Amino acid sequence: MRFVRKIIQFIVDTPIEKDKILMGRYQVKAVLGIGSYGMVYECIDLLNDTRVAVKQLRPSKRKKQLEIDRFTEEIHMLRLLGNHSSIPKLLESFQEEGHWFYVMEFIDGENLESLLFDKKLVFTRQEALLLIRQLVSIVDYLHNHSIYHGDLRIPNILMKNDVPVLIDFGLACRLIDSRKNNDKEKSKQREILTQDDYYDLGDILLFLLYSTYPKKNRKALSWIEELSLPATTTNLLRRLLGIDERYANVEEIFHDLDKAILEGNVHDTHEQILL
Numbered sequence: 700m701r702f703v704r705k706i707i708q709f710i711v712d713t714p715i716e717k718d719k720i721l722m723g724r725y726q727v728k729a730v731l732g733i734g735s736y737g738m739v740y741e742c743i744d745l746l747n748d749t750r751v752a753v754k755q756l757r758p759s760k761r762k763k764q765l766e767i768d769r770f771t772e773e774i775h776m777l778r779l780l781g782n783h784s785s786i787p788k789l790l791e792s793f794q795e796e797g798h799w800f801y802v803m804e805f806i807d808g809e810n811l812e813s814l815l816f817d818k819k820l821v822f823t824r825q826e827a828l829l830l831i832r833q834l835v836s837i838v839d840y841l842h843n844h845s846i847y848h849g850d851l852r853i854p855n856i857l858m859k860n861d862v863p864v865l866i867d868f869g870l871a872c873r874l875i876d877s878r879k880n881n882d883k884e885k886s887k888q889r890e891i892l893t894q895d896d897y898y899d900l901g902d903i904l905l906f907l908l909y910s911t912y913p914k915k916n917r918k919a920l921s922w923i924e925e926l927s928l929p930a931t932t933t934n935l936l937r938r939l940l941g942i943d944e945r946y947a948n949v950e951e952i953f954h955d956l957d958k959a960i961l962e963g964n965v966h967d968t969h970e971q972i973l974l
């Protein structure tokens with residue numbers, strides 16, 4: 700039964716054909732990605748001849764209220780986040796022939812996952828820490844809007860001219876002030892969501908740091924043994940990942956990050972002299 704459902708879903712979820720025009724203005728040029736609940740297309744906005752990205756709720760989910768709610772909440776969050784250079788700008792949303800879409804700024808960049816694994820891009824420790832610093836600041840912007848990304852992963856970070864852009868707010872969550880929850884419950888929830896995003900930043904940092912690690916002779920060692928990092932970077936990672944006392948706020952992260960960036964500097968120079 701599940702197999703039959705999958706086949707039907709596969710047929711229903713065929714992407715829109717190339718050159719089709721949506722809303723009389725967005726001409727589909729390519730499929731950028733097909734995720735678990737959305738499909739993203741590169742389109743040309745015929746009104747002003749610019750590239751845009753159009754996300755469609757998977758056709759197989761378009762009648763499920765829960766999925767529609769999630770999709771409209773994603774749109775709402777992008778609208779709230781508005782004008783940040785590291786978040787795609789929401790341009791409009793619409794329904795056509797019973798399908799749900801939103802249009803956003805097209806980010807002409809490549810995601811961190813393909814840069815690391817296909818292009819084999821290497822980040823020095825300091826470059827890795829500086830990139831994480833940029834990401835922490837974006838995440839702080841989200842949290843200040845009571846929005847928690849919930850899915851900070853290397854495929855969801857597009858690099859455009861060395862600047863990271865955060866995409867895919869499909870699993871993001873917004874904490875709304877409601878009378879249903881009391882203050883204690885709300886702050887507990889806030890704490891959990893914040894720590895989840897901090898943990899993911901630690902995980903991304905590990906991916907970046909491993910880019911310089913030689914893959915040969917890899918034994919089953921922990922990242923602490925494999926990477927042999929300066930103490931400040933290890934401390935930062937241990938706290939982001941919740942191995943040691945978790946960070947209470949973003950200022951504490953910035954404090955440790957800046958220390959690690961400086962120590963990285965001294966360490967790298969020392970290594971260069973030794974070479």
Ligand SMILES: Nc1ncnc2c1ncn2[C@@H]1O[C@H](COP(=O)(O)OP(=O)(O)OP(=O)(O)O)[C@@H](O)[C@H]1O
Nearest residue numbers: 731732734735736737739752787804805806867869
């Ligand atoms: N604004 C954008 N500009 C350019 N490319 C984009 C943009 N948004 C998304 N993409 C591309 O489309 C792909 C799919 O986007 P996204 O992750 O938002 O879709 P999704 O359907 O929610 O995926 P998943 O189900 O995996 O979360 C991305 O990996 C990225 O390559």
